[in-house]
Amino acid sequence: MNVLVLDDAQINVTLLCLLLKKIDKCKSVSFSEPEAALAWCANHVPDLIMVDYMMPAMNGIEFIRRFREMDGCHDIPVLMITANNELELRYQALDAGVNDFLIKPIDKIEFLARTRNMLALRKSQRFLEDKAMWLDESVKKATAEILERERETVFRLSKAAESRDPETGAHILRMANYSKIIADQLGLSSQDQRLILEAAPMHDVGKVGIPDNILLKPGKLTPEEFSVMKQHTLLGYEILAGSSSNLLTTGAEIALAHHEKFDGSGYPNGLAGEKIPLFARIVAVADVFDALTSERPYKKAWNKENALAYLRDGSGLHFDPVCVDAFFAGLDRILAVKNLYKDDQY
Structure with missing residues (x-):
């Protein structure tokens, strides 16, 4: 002493x-x-x-x-x-x-x-x-273990959806990282940036409940088929909702609303403007850009210029203008992510 x-x-x-x-x-x-x-x-x-x-x-x-x-x-x-x-x-x-x-x-x-x-x-x-320090370290360790189990759950759910979807694992990595960059440009906290990075991959988990003849159809869907396809947002929400986990709850929110449009013409609930959850508005921009610039069995990849023009044209209609501006503000980082995660590597 x-x-x-x-x-x-x-x-x-x-x-x-x-x-x-x-x-x-x-x-x-x-x-x-x-x-x-x-x-x-x-x-x-x-x-x-x-x-x-x-x-x-x-x-x-x-x-x-x-x-x-x-x-x-x-x-x-x-x-x-x-x-x-x-x-x-x-x-x-x-x-x-x-x-x-x-x-x-x-x-x-x-x-x-x-x-x-x-x-x-x-x-x-x-x-x-x-003793307080020991307890604090114990709580941190236990919390880290819980978060790691949550991340594993997210990964397995996302892989389950991916196994039935023509989209690749690289798409999930790219759009999740795009979402994090947009969140950063919007000034969201580091915790929220991490949260959207980990929750965004669950956006299409509801596709596990869509029949193969619709999900894997190479051509354009009929109105009836598209009506069934739209149910993946509700199915994803039902899979993830009701959890005590903030990560899964956020994933449920994104799964439900990432196809809503800023002008209210989206689905499943026709939400408009800021009534659409912010994370879903962010993911909508990230998801569409990557979908447009990626090759699929049913379409060729758009070039970068056309995809960027689509985002600009859709600002205020399909997309939240603030999220589009944030996307372009972080464009260099987004293109670096696109080059990092190639479809043939994941």
């Missing part, structure tokens, strides 16, 4: 340090100038402060006020040693953060008893701090 002793009279410092040697596992560090003691405290955390009241440059109360303002020093026990027994002084010292007092001349037995009591208090504080 480290005890900081501060007194402008060297004889007093020497006396206190000699007495502290009688306490097991107690180490003293002494100062005769308050500024030097504060400088030491900036890089070390003492277990107990012993401070004189009467000092020429800075009295003990001012020293304690400044000490208490330092990080990690709010709860450190402080013992003030003074020849002044006035109540007003004690009130000021208590207000500044002093925990106990000793009156000069010091009684050896009282000094040792009070010091041991205050070090025992500090030892209890440190035990609780260590």
Whole structure:
């Protein structure tokens, strides 16, 4: 246990340090100038402060006020040693953060008893701090394990949908990363950026419930077939909704609304404008751009210029203009992602 002793009279410092040697596992560090003691405290955390009241440059109360303002020093026990027994002084010292007092001349037995009591208090504080830190680390570890299981669930659900869909695994990686870039350009928090990156791959999970003759049809769907295809948004929502997981709940929201259009002409609920959840508006831009620029059994890939023109033309109609602007603001990063994840590699 480290005890900081501060007194402008060297004889007093020497006396206190000699007495502290009688306490097991107690180490003293002494100062005769308050500024030097504060400088030491900036890089070390003492277990107990012993401070004189009467000092020429800075009295003990001012020293304690400044000490208490330092990080990690709010709860450190402080013992003030003074020849002044006035109540007003004690009130000021208590207000500044002093925990106990000793009156000069010091009684050896009282000094040792009070010091041991205050070090025992500090030892209890440190035990609780260590326990709180251990609990915090345990919670973080458990939370990380839960998040990892969630991510595995998302991956498996996305793979299940992908196995029945002509779209490739690279499409899922690209559109999820596009979504994260758009979210970043919109100024969303790093937590939200991570959330949309992990939830976006679930956007088409409902396709697991669409019949193969419709899902894998190489040509244009009939109105009746398209009506069935549109059900994948509702199926995806039903698969993911109702979970206590924020990730799966967000995935459900995206699955349900990523085919809504800004002008209200989309499906399944005909939502318009900001009534469409923001994450779904972001994913709509990312998903359509990648779908247009990717080759499928039923279509050729569009070139980049035509796909970008489609997004511009659809701004305010199909797409949220703010999300389109964010997409173009991050276009260099988006094209880098497109080049990174190739269809033939995933």
